[in-house]
Amino acid sequence: NAGVMQNPRHLVRRRGQEARLRCSPMKGHSHVYWYRQLPEEGLKFMVYLQKENIIDESGMPKERFSAEFPKEGPSILRIQQVVRGDSAAYFCASSHGTGQKETQYFGPGTRLLVL
Amino acid sequence: QQQVKQSPQSLIVQKGGISIINCAYENTAFDYFPWYQQFPGKGPALLIAIRPDVSEKKEGRFTISFNKSAKQFSLHIMDSQPGDSATYFCAATRSGGSNYKLTFGKGTLLTVNP
Numbered sequence: 001n002a003g004v005m006q007n008p009r010h011l012v013r014r015r016g017q018e019a020r021l022r023c024s025p026m027k028g029h030s031h032v033y034w035y036r037q038l039p040e041e042g043l044k045f046m047v048y049l050q051k052e053n054i055i056d057e058s059g060m061p062k063e064r065f066s067a068e069f070p071k072e073g074p075s076i077l078r079i080q081q082v083v084r085g086d087s088a089a090y091f092c093a094s095s096h097g098t099g100q101k102e103t104q105y106f107g108p109g110t111r112l113l114v115l
Numbered sequence: 116q117q118q119v120k121q122s123p124q125s126l127i128v129q130k131g132g133i134s135i136i137n138c139a140y141e142n143t144a145f146d147y148f149p150w151y152q153q154f155p156g157k158g159p160a161l162l163i164a165i166r167p168d169v170s171e172k173k174e175g176r177f178t179i180s181f182n183k184s185a186k187q188f189s190l191h192i193m194d195s196q197p198g199d200s201a202t203y204f205c206a207a208t209r210s211g212g213s214n215y216k217l218t219f220g221k222g223t224l225l226t227v228n229p
Binding site: 004031033035040041042043044045048056058059091093095098102103104105106107108109 | 119121151156157158159160161204214215216217218219220221222
């Protein structure tokens with residue numbers, strides 16, 4: 001049973017370009033979460049999605065960031081017009097259900113570097 | 116505002132020693148406290164978790180101690196091994212509508228020397 005998969009593992013973009021980060025949840029999981037880890041910081045919640053629905057995007061920057069989890073295919077975190085401050089590790093997690101007792105399983109992350 | 120404060124930032128321990136990592140939280144609504152272990156190039160993995168109705172939870176060499184009145188909790192790794200070398204994150208969540216939202220500490224880089 002494959003774990004949470006993320007690709008690419010490393011992504012380099014120049015300022016102003018778009019970054020697309022993909023996350024395939026564990027088999028049987030329909031809940032997806034995105035977290036961002038800035039250098040020297042802990043992970044910070046960005047968004048929680050279920051299939052075709054954004055449940056909570058309270059941690060997403062208001063501009064340039066968007067997320068989706070379509071009926072078919074992986075969840076996508078999109079960052080438009082990237083800036084150097086977007087450089088970070090982006091982690092996706094998935095769970096079978098929701099709530100405190102539902103373990104969130106994390107992927108290996110995508111390291112984004114903006115030049 | 117940092118809701119979960121973790122210390123130390125880094126820790127070096129000799130093989131066989133005890134590693135202790137401390138966390139303090141501010142939000143009294145938090146009532147579930149997991150610890151995550153992260154190896155280089157990997158995502159965080161749940162290690163052990165505790166609820167505030169108990170003061171201690173032990174799983175193998177890993178123990179969480181919880182002090183509700185002080186709003187502090189700590190991870191103890193007994194008989195530390197080089198394979199325990201990793202970054203450890205404490206986290207917290209609250210019951211209710213957003214109980215999926217993990218609030219993390221900044222992490223502790225643990226190095227266990229052979």
